[in-house]
Amino acid sequence: MSDQLTAQIERVIAALERIAAPTASPIDWSAAPAYVWNGIQPRAVATIEAASLDLIYGVDEQKAKVVDNVLRHAHGHAAHDMLLWGSRGMGKSALLRASLRHAREDHGTDLALVQVAPDALSSLTTLFSVLRDVNRPFLVFIDDLGFEEGDTAGPRALRSWLEGGVEARPRNVRLAVTANRRAIVSRHMSEQDDPINPRDAVDDQLALADRFGLSIGFHNCSQDDYLGIIRGYAAAYGLEWEVSDALEWSKRRGGRSGRIASHYITELAGRVGKQI
Secondary structure: OOOHHHHHHHHHHHHHHHHHHOOOOOOOOOOOOEEEEEEEOOOOOOOOOOOOHHHHOOOHHHHHHHHHHHHHOOOOOOOOOOEEEEOOOOOHHHHHHHHHHHOOOOOOOOEEEEEOOOOHHHHHHHHHHHHHOOOEEEEEOOOOOEEEOOOHHHHHHHHHHHOOOOOOOOOOOEEEHHHEOOOOOOOOOOHHHOOOOOHHHHHHHHHHHHHOOOOEEEOOOHHEEEEHHHHOOOOOOOOOOOOOHHHHHHHHHOOOOOOHHHHHEEEEHHOOOOOO
16 A cells, blocks of 8 residues: 555544544433433433422422422432323422422432433433442433323333333332323323223223322412412512412413413513512
């Protein structure tokens, strides 16, 4: 091979090395309070963005159950996998993050959050195999989970991870899932009218929810609940407000929920030039 050809090959190799994607640095699973798992590799998150538990209003019963279970797991005690289901905007995800922050900051535990995108579910087994060897508790969080009609592989895999099966999640890991419906899988009225085993499809979907030790419902926000949430936020932030204005805000937004109440508080703070 001529010196000229050798030099050209070396230049090509050098150029390819420059444009090649850098190798991901190893992640220290014992260092960060939270991580994001994309199905291939993790990304550490330095700070958990979460409200104080004192600012989670209107879901007192649900909050007590979630906080207690998260603390059990954080302290290494027996704890449940959790399904938080129900109405949008009622604080399911916010409550989970706030509970984890509470366990870390107020109780001094080393609990870490690992958020998994719903489209990365197929990689959970890989994630579990990594977390199994880490000496700390993890809460694996899947937000807004839902399976498409006809998807049987996803629900079956989730059942296996929750209990039984060689790919079940390890002892230092618990799953926390939020969904808009308890059955997680889409349901149709035709399921009720199936002439052969009419309840089988529905029962099979609900069986998935039953695999969670805690299945906690978040229901529609009444007017009193909505105003109570605003009252709590306004008192915490020192904001003036009027009932009629708060109700008009909910009408313009087309409904009442904790999220809409939070948006109203942001609006109030913005009106008076206050940061919250």
